[in-house]
Amino acid sequence: xxxxxxLNEQEQRAWRGLMAMExxxxxxxxxxxxTTCGLSHPDYQVLAHLSEAPxxxxxSFQLGELLHWEKSRxxxxxxxxxxxxxxxxxxxxxxxxxxVVSITAEGRQLIATAARQHVGDARDAVIDHLTASxxxxxxxxxxxxxxxxxxxxxxxxxxxxx
Amino acid sequence: xxxxxxLNEQEQRAWRGLMAMExxxxxxxxxxxxTTCGLSHPDYQVLAHLSEAPxxxxxSFQLGELLHWEKSRxxxxxxxxxxxxxxxxxxxxxxxxxxVVSITAEGRQLIATAARQHVGDARDAVIDHLTASxxxxxxxxxxxxxxxxxxxxxxxxxxxxx
DNA sequence: CACCAATGGTTGACGAATCAACTTTTGATA
DNA sequence: TATCAAAAGTTGATTCGTCAACCATTGGTG
Numbered sequence: 071x072x073x074x075x076x077l078n079e080q081e082q083r084a085w086r087g088l089m090a091m092e093x094x095x096x097x098x099x100x101x102x103x104x105t106t107c108g109l110s111h112p113d114y115q116v117l118a119h120l121s122e123a124p125x126x127x128x129x130s131f132q133l134g135e136l137l138h139w140e141k142s143r144x145x146x147x148x149x150x151x152x153x154x155x156x157x158x159x160x161x162x163x164x165x166x167x168x169x170v171v172s173i174t175a176e177g178r179q180l181i182a183t184a185a186r187q188h189v190g191d192a193r194d195a196v197i198d199h200l201t202a203s204x205x206x207x208x209x210x211x212x213x214x215x216x217x218x219x220x221x222x223x224x225x226x227x228x229x230x231x232x
Numbered sequence: 233x234x235x236x237x238x239l240n241e242q243e244q245r246a247w248r249g250l251m252a253m254e255x256x257x258x259x260x261x262x263x264x265x266x267t268t269c270g271l272s273h274p275d276y277q278v279l280a281h282l283s284e285a286p287x288x289x290x291x292s293f294q295l296g297e298l299l300h301w302e303k304s305r306x307x308x309x310x311x312x313x314x315x316x317x318x319x320x321x322x323x324x325x326x327x328x329x330x331x332v333v334s335i336t337a338e339g340r341q342l343i344a345t346a347a348r349q350h351v352g353d354a355r356d357a358v359i360d361h362l363t364a365s366x367x368x369x370x371x372x373x374x375x376x377x378x379x380x381x382x383x384x385x386x387x388x389x390x391x392x393x394x
Numbered sequence: 395c396a397c398c399a400a401t402g403g404t405t406g407a408c409g410a411a412t413c414a415a416c417t418t419t420t421g422a423t424a
Numbered sequence: 425t426a427t428c429a430a431a432a433g434t435t436g437a438t439t440c441g442t443c444a445a446c447c448a449t450t451g452g453t454g
Contacts (some may be wrong), residue, residue: 074297074352085354087374087418092254093300094381096259112440131402138255144443145404150440167449181377192247195384197239207247207369211251214268214361219256222357274410293432305411307434312409329419329432401450402441411440 073079097197102191107184112190112207117156120173127163127172156180257357264353269346271350274309276350278344279318282335289334318342 077085091140099135109117117138122128134144148171151157158165162168173181200208239247252356255282271279281298282288296306310333313319318339324330335343362370 074348075355076351080367080371081359082361082365082442083371084374085359087371087378088257088358091377092258093375094378095250096254096258097300098381098384121417129402134402138259140363140442142405142443146441149404153322162402165402165450171401183269186236192239193237194378196250196377197243197247199380200246202242202287204369204373205242208373209242209245209249211362211366211370212244212246212253215253215358216256218357218361219260222260272410291432301411303433304413304435307432308411311434325433327420327432380433396454397452397454399452400448401448403446403448405444406433407440407443407445409440411438413438414436416435417433418431419433420429422427422429424425424427 096129098195099188099191102187107180108188109180109184113151113156114181114184116151117173117177118185120157120171121178121181125172126178127170130159130169130171135172151177158209242263261350261353261359264349265346268349269342271342273347274344275313275318276346278309278313279335280347282319283340283343287334289332289339292321292331292333295333315340329361 096111097164103109103111103114107114115137116133119133120128130144130148131141133139137144139147148157148159152159155174158172158174159169160172162170197205258273265271265276267275269276276300278295281295282290292306292310293303295301296303299306301309310319310321314321317336320334320336321331322334324332359367
């Protein structure tokens with residue numbers, strides 16, 4: 071079969087809407103964080119995870135798993151954030167191969183401000199304009215999609231005889 | 233007021249879910265297009281718009297508006313796509329300042345394949361796993377958010393006395 | 395204990411995105 | 425018609441993300 075099932079009217083509205091919302095929203099979030107706090111969204115995510123971790127520190131690979139980042143990206147990004155004084159790194163005593171990343175006082179300052187900003191933006195752009203029912207449905211959809219993506223990731227392509 | 237209204241349980245589920253879905257989904261879409269067709273998602277969007285335009289061509293600035301891209305990004309990206317033989321550019325006869333971008337035969341070939349792939353992926357990751365009601369709600373939410381983002385973009389910050 | 399694959403991270407090179415500065419052309423106005 | 429601001433694109437510098445190769449440590453097995 072060379073022709074797939076194309077999307078009908080309703081499906082297309084949902085899909086195109088989702089794609090457009092995605093692009094617009096992520097651009098919005100990133101722009102707001104940058105202009106008001108001087109943090110990119112990736113910066114924000116790093117600091118958010120660190121600030122929520124016990125002691126404000128994590129092993130590099132743990133942080134990488136939380137963010138779903140490749141190790142090289144994480145390493146490069148942390149180098150830049152370290153140069154800006156937002157995080158610190160030192161070798162792990164337990165495992166000499168590894169590094170422990172910790173949030174600095176300056177980083178904590180920034181993430182506190184940024185978190186307020188971020189919640190305000192989330193409300194302003196999305197949350198406050200949806201009904202309780204829509205919020206529930208949105209959460210459900212997001213869960214389904216994430217589970218589906220995880221499944222697709224786990225079984226890359228053995229399916230052929232169905 | 234220094235403390236914003238933090239998100240309650242339900243709101244947080246929706247917001248975090250949305251963010252996570254967004255990242256996972258866009259990574260998935262991009263990865264699939266790259267590995268199966270050799271096109272990045274940006275490449276795909278450019279070709280999709282061109283292929284839908286009358287004559288398979290558009291003025292650069294029109295393409296930029298459709299994509300919400302800055303002109304420099306568009307220019308650089310088109311240079312790369314041109315080098316790969318996916319699009320062609322020539323000066324506009326009507327306006328000597330401007331350029332007309334057109335999709336090549338090779339570009340049409342690729343976008344045809346990629347579109348099938350893309351629809352399949354959309355179904356596989358999202359569409360086929362949602363109920364009709366969820367699809368409707370998703371479209372509604374996406375519309376609301378996009379309108380809200382447009383409004384925020386139009387009036388950057390005059391609102392203060394509400 | 396000697397070897398060796400796997401783990402944890404860094405580095406360098408290249409493709410992509412953004413910003414500012416720079417053409418060229420257009421179109422309005424004095 | 426001479427001028428000048430705005431519009432349409434390009435270019436160069438910087439930053440960010442990804443890929444592949446690399447180094448150091450660990451831990452298991454013969």
